[in-house]
Amino acid sequence: MNECKFCCTELRDVTVCKEGMTLLEHINLHLHCNEITAIVGPNGAGKTTLFRTLLGEMHYTGEIKQHIHKNEKKTHGPIIGYVPQHLNFDRTTPLTTLDLFTACMQKRPIWAKMNTSFREEVLKALKEVKLDYAIDRKIGLLSGGELQRVLLALALQPKPDLLLLDEPISGVDVNGQKLFYETVHDLKSKYHMAIVLITHEIEALEHICDQAVLLNKKVLAIGKPEEVREEAVNQKQLYVGGRIR
């Protein structure tokens, strides 16, 4: 595979096997900086496995190359941000959004007195996802969409080179989905990061995605989102409205 100028992460012939089963087979993929890539495919296609592989949680053969561009003087490897499908927690917890940031970002107990600059830092992070009003709200009282935006704000600390979103707004109402993806779209242009999202709703996201990948253990199609959707429908590989179309 050729080197590519704006490639952030490159998978070369990546294969993942677990318990005698092949979960991913010969994956070749470029994830570009300043682009949003949608991963689509039926249930059990290996989409989450692909993310877990990128996160270093799965053993694989082949190569995953993280490119650092010449003008970036980095002394560390690429930073990966991750937003899961949902967060499982006790909804009656008294924890606030600020407490959650404190627990995740500060190396001290959340009951210890924090300095005011940390609160300012969290406010800034929440502003980026249009959620600064929720800094002192209990996380159990946040709506599904708000909670996902809190997780997005956390995934941006520190700013990642690669941002992975695993069906981050499934079960969120239409307005919440719109707001989430508008924010993601803004982040792409602002920070030049490579964003990869898993979705079963490619039709609704085509306008913000630069490329789409149809996955079912192998890469079955790759290209413009509308072309990949068409291919997915032809190959009966895509769920539309809860059924294969």
Ligand SMILES: Nc1ncnc2c1ncn2[C@@H]1O[C@H](COP(=O)(O)OP(=O)(O)OP(=O)(O)O)[C@@H](O)[C@H]1O
């Ligand atoms: N650690 C593991 N050990 C064994 N099998 C696994 C493991 N992780 C995933 N699998 C299997 O790999 C296949 C792909 O799973 P994966 O969760 O990646 O699919 P997916 O495309 O994300 O599915 P969905 O759309 O339903 O979320 C499934 O058959 C799953 O049971």
